[in-house]
Amino acid sequence: MSQNNVVIALLDKAWPPQHSFVDGMLTDVAAQEADLKIRLCVSRVSKNDLQPRPYRGVACIPGLHPRRGGGRLKNLWAALWLIHYQARREKQRGNRVVLFVRNDPIYLLAALLVRSRVDRLVFQSSFPHEEFSGHAVKRRIARMLYRIAGRGVDVVTGVSPEGVARAQRLCPSAMAGGHIPLLADFPPASQNRNERTCPKGGPIFVYIGTHNTGRxxxxxxxxxxxxxAKGAVAQFRFVGATEADENRLRQVEGVDGLIARGILYLERPVPRQEIPLILSNCDVGVSLIPPRPVYYESSPTKLAEYMGAGLAVLASNGIPMQERFVSESRSGILVAWGEDTIAEGICILSKDFEAIKKYGENAAFFSTRSLQYRFYISGFRQLLGV
Known part of the structure; x- marks a missing residue:
């Protein structure tokens, strides 16, 4: 009997664990590998919600407590039990067991305590929670737990090279693995996008995502x-705004006037499956991220979604992964963060629809050859040691 590599993934997600990396890499690409078996462990929604079930064809166990309040401490024991039970069962079957822990320091501590029962421990850090999440005491505890639990980690990974470097500082005895960016898991752009003509009201710029104050x-x-005001003829759709977000953004001078004229639209959040249709009716994806330390190591998922849909992009400097994607693909223009520079970028793009179409073609071409999870499966296997 051939040996399988069973990946027990402890995720910082609740049921259902809908997420770009989970859907695109774990359940789509990795699960198709003949020698890999994926097991997802996530937080349950209710006390009685413990029954294992399939998620996109992969076994998922909602055996962890909600990650808030006392549930975080309870998760140490819940994670210990899950790892112990799953690892023992797979070892009895003659399989190799790899623990894959995403972000949570409590899960990582549990993994350290049962490290001898598994063959490899991989830690993925997709965001610097120990620097920016919650209050100061919570961040201090997270840093302490990472440093303690990090002693059992074999290899670290992140969503950007900068993220990998930070994760290795938390786990200095671990090897630095390759990064796996957060990518789009939507179908590729339609082949007839290059036949699109400029809308009567000018090219349509679109932003989809959170509208919270941090953005x-x-x-x-x-x-x-x-x-x-400078003469740009264009339309702007901002999808994902709550009522509170809309009220706050309407306070910006001139915004109410643009809304009244049908130039700017603030739209409510939509189900994820509706995003491809929205993108298919737009021309330029807006990925303007303030260059703050909290975003420095980001892997801009929305940028990848825009590019995968064949949109030109208007993006901001200051986020290394974003700069790489746009520069290497020639899919749009990069601007410095600021009102004047953003306005200038909009004016440049709104005047040249042929350039927008060319940028969009470049984006789609680059996406099909670089921004798909299947191109990262060899790196993922290296993380697992197979």
């Missing part, structure tokens, strides 16, 4: 207002 969208709104 500093008032700066983007002010840039749009200035661009239109």
């Amino acid at each position: 500093e969208l008032p700066t983007v709104m002010a840039g749009i207002v200035r661009a239109v």
Whole structure:
């Protein structure tokens, strides 16, 4: 009997664990490998919600507590039990067991305590929680737990080279593995996008995602207002705004006027499956991220989604992965963060629809050859030691 490599993935997600990496890499690409068996462990929604079930064809166990309040401490024991039971069963079957822990320091501590029962421990850190999440005491505890539990980690990974370097500082005895960016898991762009003509109201710019205060969208709104005042003819869709977000953004001078004229639209969040249709009716994806330390090591998923849909992009400097994607693909323009520079970028793109189409073609071409999870499966296997 051939030996399988069973990956027990402890995820910082609740049921259902819908996420780009989970859907695109773990359940789609990795699960297709003949010698890999994926097991997902996630938080349950209710006390009685413990029954294992398939998620996109992969076994998923909602055996962890919700990651808030006392549930975090309870998860030490819950994770210990899950790892112990799953590892013992797979070892009895003659399989090799790899623990894959994503982000959570409590899960990582549990993994350390049962490290001798598994063959390899991989830690993925997709965000610097120990630097930016919650209050100071919580961040201090997270750093302490990472340093303690990190002694059992064999290899670290992240969503960008900068993220891998930070994760290795948390786990200095571990090897630095390759990064796996967060990518789109939507179908590729339609082949007839190059037949698209410029809409009557000008090219349609679209932003899809969170509108919370950390994104500093008032700066983007002010840039749009200035661009239109300078003569830019374009339309702007911002999808994902709550009522509170809309009320806050309407306070930016000039925004109400653009909404009244049908130039700017603030739209409510939509189910993920509706995003491809929205993108198919737009021309330029907006990935303007403030260059703050909290975002420095980001893997801009929305940028990858825009590019995969064949949109040109208007993106900001200051985020290394974003700069790499746009520069290497020639899929749009990069601007410095600020009202004037954003306005200038909008004006440049809105005047040249042929350039927008060319940028979009470049984006789609680059996406099909670089921004698909299947291109990272060899790196993922290296993380697992297979």
